Amino acid sequence: MLERASKPMVSLVEKYLPDPYLFVIILTLLTFVSAMLFEGHGPMAVVEMWGNSFWNLLTFSMQMLLVLVTGFMMASTPLVRGILNRIASLAKTPGQAIVLVTFIALVASWINWGFGLVVGALFAKALARQIRVHYPLLVASAYSGFIVWHGGLAGSIPLTIATDGHFSASAIGIIDTSETIFAFFNLAIVVALFIVVPLVNRLMLPAEKDSVYVDPKLLDDEPDTAVVINRPADHLENSRILAWLIGFSGLAFIFQYFLDNGGLNLNIVNFMFLFIAIILHQTPKRLLASLNEGVKGGAGIVIQFPFYAGIMGVMTASGLAASISAGFVSFASAESLPFWSFISAGLVNIFVPSGGGQWAVQAPVMLPVAQELGVEIPRVAMAVAWGDAWTNLLQPFWALPVLAIAGLKAKDIMGYCLMLLIITGVIISIGLTWL
Template sequence: MLTNAAKPFVKLVDRYLPDPFVIVLLLTLLVFVAAMVFQQQAPLTVIGYWGDGFWSLLTFAMQMMLVLVTGFMLATTPLIQAGLDRLACRVRTSGQAIVLVTAVALIASWLNWGFGLVVGAFFAKALARQVQVDYRLLVASAYSGFVIWHGGLAGSVPLTIATKGHFSESLIGVIPTSQTIFSGFNLTLTLLLLVVIPLVNRLMQPKDEDTFLIDPARLQDPVIESSVSERPADKLEQSRWLGWLFGGLGLLYLLNYFYLQGGLNLNSVNFLFLFAAILLHQSPRQLLNSLQQAISGSAGILLQFPFYAGMMAVMVQSGMAQSLSQFFVGLASSETLPFWSFISAGIVNIFVPSGGGQWAVQAPIMLPAALELGADIERVAMAIAWGDAWTNLIQPFWALPVLAIAGLKAKDIMGFCLVQLVITGLIISLVLSFV
C-alpha cells in the first residue's frame, strides 16, 4: 500500500521541486508579499527588515555550523567508519538495508543532529556498495532519521531552556532536561518513532521495475593520502601524541564540567564531539583532512543561512510570525495548546529552519499563553521543538549535507519524505495531546 502511495509523491517532487537555493529565494518572495498584504507593511519597510536581519544570526549560525562540522568529523573517524563498514557487510537484502540505515540515523540523530545527518549518509553509501537497493529511498531513509533530533540530546529548545541566563528565564526559570528530553511523554514519542519510521521506509520500497540502482564504483569515498616527509613540521602534524593529549584534556574538562554543573547545552555538546573527534582521529593532519570534507559538505548551508535570517527578520519585525502563533493560540485550550504549538512550529519552520531562531520567535507568544491557560510548559516547549523537526522532512535546507555526501539532489528523496511527514505528524500529534 505504501509503495503505491509513495509513487505519485516521488514523481510529483521529481518533476517540480527546484534546487534548495531556489526554494529559499521563492520563500523570501512569499514572505515579502505576505508581510505587505496581511501586515500592511510598505515595500521599502519590508526590504529594510530583510536587509537589516540578513546577518543577524551569524553567532547562532556559527554555533550550528560547529554542531554539523564536529558531528561530521566524529562520523569520519576511522573507528566510526570501520564500524559502519562492518555493520554494512552483515546486510543481505534491500529491506534489511532500508530498516538498518533508518535505525542508525535515528539513534545517531538523537545523540547529535550533525552526527546523525553525516553518519546516516555515509552508512547509506556503505550499504549501497553491499546490496542492490533503491538508492533514493536508502538516502531518504537516512534523512528521515533526522526528524527525531529535536527530542534528543542536541535539541536546541530543551538545551536552551536548561541553560542559565536564557532569554525566557524570568518567565519560566531554568527547566532541566529531565523534564523535557527525558520526560515520559518525550521518551514514549521517541521510542514510537524508532519503531514506526523504519517500518514505513521498508513498506515504501519500490517494485523492481521502479528501483533506482547506482553503480557501487561511484560511491567510493575519496582517499586522502598523507605524504611522507622528513620535515619536522610535517612530522608534528602527523604525530599522534598531540591528538591524544588534547583529546584527553578536552574530555577531562567535560567530566569535571558535568560533575560540577551537570546538564547538556549546545556548547557542551559541541565541545564533546570536537574533542572526541580529535582523540579518535589521533593526528592533527587527519583531523584537518576531515574538516576540509565537512566544510565542503556544508557549503549550501553557509550560503542559505543568511537568506533565512533575513526571512526570519521580516516575519518577526512585520509581526507576521507573532500573528501566526497568536492565531493558533486563539484556537487552543490548556489541553490542546501543545498540539497547536506543534502545528504552528511546523509551519514557521518552513520559513525559519533554525530551532534556536524559531524558539526566539515563538517563545514570547507561546510561553505567556501556556501560563495564562495553565498548560504544561515543558510539553509546549517540546511541542515547538518537535514541530521544528517535523517539517524538516519537506524543508530541504538541512538535507544539503546528506545530499552532498550521497551525490543526489533534493528532488530524489523528498517524495518519500512527504509520506513520512504525514505519518510522523499524526503520531507526534497524538502523543503530545494524549500521553
Template sequence: MLNAAAKPFVKLVEKYLPDPFVFVLILTVLVMGSAILLEQQPVTVVLQQWGGGFWGLLTFSMQMLLVLVCGHMLASTNPVKAGLNKLAALAASPGRAIILVTVVSMVASWLNWGFGLVVGALFAKAIARRVQVDYRLLVASAYSGFVIWHGGLAGSIPLTIATPGHFSEDTIGVISTSDTLFSTLNLTLLAILIIVIPLVNRAMMPPKDEGIYVDPQQLEEPQLNKQEHELNPAEKLEQSRLLGGIVGLAGIAYLAFYFNDGGSLNLNIINFLFLFLAILLHGSPAQLLHSLQKAIQGATGIVLQFPFYAGIMAVMVQSGLARDLSQWLISFATADSLAVWSFLSAGIVNMVVPSGGGQWAVQAPVILPAAIELGADVNKVAMAVAWGDAWTNLIQPFWALPVLAIAGLKARDIMGFCLVQLIITGAIISAVFVAM
C-alpha cells in the same frame, strides 16, 4: 500501490520546489511586504530593520555550520568506516539489512545530524556490497533515520536555548537539556520511533523480482593515490599523526574536566566534541583537511541563507509582525493544544526554511510569546517545533542531497518510501504531544 501514491508528489516536488535559497528570497520579500502593508511601517524603516539585523546571527550561523561539518568529518574517518564495514557483516538477509541500516542511521543521527546523514549513506553502500537488497529502499531507510535528529544530542533548538546568550534568552532564559532532550516526552518519542520506523521500512520491502539492485563493484570506494616522492618538511608536518594526536587528546581531556565540573550540553560543547574526535581519528592534519573539503560542500546553504534569516527575524520582531502572528495563534490555540499546532506549523515552515536553526530564528518570535501568554509549557512547545522541523525532512530534498550524492541516487528514487514514513511518524508524534 506505493509508487502510484508517490508519483503525484514526486512530480510536484520536481516541478515546483526550487532551491532553498530561492525560498529565503521569497520569504524576505513576503515578510518585508507584510510589515509595510499590515503593520503600516514605512519602507525606509523596514529596510533599516532588515539591514540592521542582517548580521545578528553570525555566532549562531557558525555554530550551525560546525554541527554539519564536524559531524561529516567524523563520519569520514577510517575507524568509523571500518566499524561500518564490520557492522555490515551482520546483515545476513535483505530484511535484516533494512532494519540494521535504519537503526544505525537513527543512532548516528541522534548523536549528530551531520554525522548521521553521512554514516547512513556510507552504511547503506557497505551493506549493498554484501547483500542483494532493493537499493532504493536501503537508501530510503538510511535517510528515514534522520527524522529523529532534532530530538538528539545535536538538536539545534534544544541546544540553542541551552546555550547562554542565545537570541531568545531575554524571553525564556536558558533552558537545560534535561527539560528538553532528556525529558520524558522526548525519550518516549525516541523509544517509539526507534521501534516503529525500522519495522515500517522492513514491511515496505518489494518482492525479490520487483526490487532494484545495484552492482556491488560500482559501490567500491576509490583508493587515494599515495605520494611516492620524498616528503619535504612542510608535507611531513601535514602528514604528522603525532601532531594531530596530541591536539586531539588535549581536546578530549578538556571535555573530561568540563563534564567532571558539572558542565552541561550545549551547541559549543557538542561541536567541540565532534571536532576533536575528528582530529583524533583522522590522525594527520592532511586527512582532516581532505574530509573538510568534502564536508564544506554540503554547508554552503547555511553560509548564504542564515544572514537572510537574521534579517527576516529582525523585521518580524521590530515591526510588530511577530506579535500580531502570536496573537492570531492565541486566538484559536489553548495551552494544551499549542504544542500540536506548533508541531504542524513547523512541519509546513520546514518546507520553505529547511534548517532547524534558521526555522527557530523565524518561528521563535511567534511561538514563544504565544506560549507565555497562554501559559503553555515552553519546553514542550520548543520541542514541538523541533520535531515538526525534523518530521517533514522526510519529503524535503534539501537534507537528502548529501545522502543521495554519496549513494548515487535521485530524490525520486526514495520519495515514495519516505512519504509512507511521513504519514506514520506524523500520526505518532502528534499523538504523543496530545497525550503528554
C-alpha cells in the same frame, strides 16, 4: 500499499521541488510579500529587516560546515570506515539496510542532532557500498531519523527552559528535563517513532525494477594516502609525531570537558570529530587530503544559510511569526492548545528553521495563552519543539549536510520525507494531545 502511495509524492517532488537555493529565494520573496500584506510594512522597511539580519547566522553556518567537513574527515579514516562497513554488513537485504540505517540515524539524532545528521549520511554510504539498495530511499531514511532530535538529549527548547536565567524564567520559572525530555508523553512519542519510522521506510521500498542504484565505486571517497618525500617539508607533512601531539592535546581537552560535566553541543561534537580525525589519519597530509574531499560538498551551506538568516529576521522583526502563532492559538481550548501549538510551530519552522530562534519568537505568544487556559507549560513547550522537528522533513535547510555527503539533491529524497511527514504528524499529535 505505502510503496504505491509514495510513488505520486516522489514523482510530484521530483518534478516540482526546485534546487534548495531556488527554494530559499522563493521563500524569501514570499516572506517579503507576507510581511507587507499582513503586517503593513513598506517594501524598504522589509528589505532593511532582511539585510540587517542577513549575516546573523555566520557562526552557525560555520558550525554546520564543520559538521559536514569534520564528520567526513573522521569517517574517511581507515578505522571508522572499517567500523561502519562491519555494522553495514549486518544487513543482508535491501529491506534490512533501510531499517538499519533508519534505526542508527534515530539513535544518533536522539543523542545529538549534529551527530545524527553526519552519522546517518555516512552510514547510508557504507551500506550502499555493500548492498544494492534504492539509494534515494536509503538516504531519505538516514535523514528521517532527524525527526526525533528536539525530543532528545540535545533538544534546544527543553534545554533552554531548564537553564537558569532563560528569557522566560520570570514567567514560567525553571522547568526540569524530567517534565519535558523525560516526561511520559515525550518518551512515548519517541518510542512510537522508533517503531513506526523504520517500518514506514521499509514499506516504501520500491520493487527492484523501479529502484535507482549507485555504483559503489562512486561512493569510494577514501583520500589519496601515498607518501612522497621530495623535500624537507615533506617530512613534516607526513609526521605522525606532529599529528599525535596536537591530536592527543585535543583529546585531553575533551576528557576534561566531560569530567567537568560538560554536555553535548555542536561545538564539542565538531571538536571531537576533528581531533579524532587528526589522530586516526596519522599524518597532516592524509588529513588535508580528506579535508579537500569533504569541503567540496559545502557550497550549499555557504550560500543558503545567510538567506535563511534574512528570512528569520523578517519573520521576527515584522511580527509575522508571532501573528502566525497567535492566529492558531486564538481558537484553541485547553485540550487542543498543544495540538495547535504543534501545527503553528511546524508552519513557522518552514521560515524559521532554528529551534532556539523559533522558541524566542513563539514563547511570548504561547506561554500567556497556556497560563490563561491552565495548560501544562512543559507540554506546550514540547509541542513547539516537536513542530520545529516535524516539518524538517519538508524543509531542505537541515538536509543540506546529508545531501552533500550522499551526493544527492533535495528532490531525490523529499518525496519519501513527505509521506513520513503525514504519518509522523498523526503520531506526534496523538502523543501531545492524549497522553
